[in-house]
Amino acid sequence: MVKIAxxxxxxxxxxxxxxxxxxxxxxxxxxxxxxxxxxxxxLRDFPDDPIQEKIVHDYSVILNxxxxxxVVEVMxxxxxxxxxxxxxxxxGKSVATSNKELVAKHGAELISIAKQQQINFFFEASVGxxxxxxxxxxxxxxxxxxxEISGILNGTTNYVxxxxxxxxxxxxxxxxxxQELGYAERNPQADVEGFDAGRKIAILTSLVSGRQVxxxxxxxxxxxxxxxxxxxxxxxxxxxxxxxxRSRRKDxxxxxxxxxxxxxxxxPLYSVNGVLNAVYVHGNMLGDTMFFGSGAxxxxxxxxxxxxxxxxxxxxxDHVEVKWSQEKMPLGxxxxxxxxxxxxxxxxxxxxxxxxxGSEKIVDAGIAGEVGLITRAMTEEQFAHLAESVSLLSRIxxx
Ligand code: HSE
Numbered sequence: 001m002v003k004i005a006x007x008x009x010x011x012x013x014x015x016x017x018x019x020x021x022x023x024x025x026x027x028x029x030x031x032x033x034x035x036x037x038x039x040x041x042x043l044r045d046f047p048d049d050p051i052q053e054k055i056v057h058d059y060s061v062i063l064n065x066x067x068x069x070x071v072v073e074v075m076x077x078x079x080x081x082x083x084x085x086x087x088x089x090x091x092g093k094s095v096a097t098s099n100k101e102l103v104a105k106h107g108a109e110l111i112s113i114a115k116q117q118q119i120n121f122f123f124e125a126s127v128g129x130x131x132x133x134x135x136x137x138x139x140x141x142x143x144x145x146x147x148e149i150s151g152i153l154n155g156t157t158n159y160v161x162x163x164x165x166x167x168x169x170x171x172x173x174x175x176x177x178x179q180e181l182g183y184a185e186r187n188p189q190a191d192v193e194g195f196d197a198g199r200k201i202a203i204l205t206s207l208v209s210g211r212q213v214x215x216x217x218x219x220x221x222x223x224x225x226x227x228x229x230x231x232x233x234x235x236x237x238x239x240x241x242x243x244x245x246r247s248r249r250k251d252x253x254x255x256x257x258x259x260x261x262x263x264x265x266x267x268p269l270y271s272v273n274g275v276l277n278a279v280y281v282h283g284n285m286l287g288d289t290m291f292f293g294s295g296a297x298x299x300x301x302x303x304x305x306x307x308x309x310x311x312x313x314x315x316x317x318d319h320v321e322v323k324w325s326q327e328k329m330p331l332g333x334x335x336x337x338x339x340x341x342x343x344x345x346x347x348x349x350x351x352x353x354x355x356x357x358g359s360e361k362i363v364d365a366g367i368a369g370e371v372g373l374i375t376r377a378m379t380e381e382q383f384a385h386l387a388e389s390v391s392l393l394s395r396i397x398x399x
Contacts, residue, residue, distance in 0.1 A: 015302030130300025
């Protein structure tokens, strides 16, 4: 019997308990041993839930319990999760976490502690919710130079953008729904400002490069400025607006960014809607591959966490190698990144803007007093420079 402790009985924590209970036999067969939740750490009590008999309020009960071999951290946030996880690893307990903030910031250090202790620090659920992407990158895509990862990595924003696109819904109203459905972060600013996707693409880039990509170095734009007018132009262009998290190698540089993009029907991420996430990966030998599925929510995320528990139970006394050192990965400057842009300008600025941006095509979405146009390909720096000469109503990169 492998005894585990769960830190946090919120959306994901209760999901972990439910997954383990619902699929108990199958999970035990996969793990090669029975898995039992012995303790659940939470500040709260749950008098009407059978979990109450396992609730502890003091972490030292778990840390000092020699029977606990695996700790599941699903509290979220960096503190106190970092100190709890580090102590667990130092005391010889493997850890499975869904906490992308923790992994993005301290992943490399926690992996190195796990290696010293010959145990494991697993974090499959930290990117893409229930989609297997971390382990495939480490185990299956090891023969390739990965030159691009482009993903829809945040379920909340994809849900919001999809509802705005297909139902014409209002941003605030859809965001509230996403929160009620348990997709959003406690502070949904991390979702809508792109920080959550930024942490996830930082983790994926760290894994493929083997070096630390700091989330703070990822150029990040969220979806808060996307309006219903932008949606009308997207429709007119037969495109859709998606928040893409992208890591791309070009001319020896790795550019990492999160931003809304207009993408057309031939793009692999075009039909990824609602809370679904997808990660497109391009390898220099493999070519294209894509991972697709439930990117957020209680049970999909818990399913990925429990798969880590199974993997940890299979490797209780040996470390599964993860290539991610603490050495910092130098990133390309976003000022040099080349895109085409869709811009909206006032009707009276149409001629000047067309000449400035080298645009040949005017887009009329039927909004009085303004038009849209598509620029030639240029670097971010060139675009920012040109944009100083004309007043833009909005701008979105085109993929
Ligand atoms: N808030 C996150 C999302 C949860 O919406 O994708 C899963 O990481």
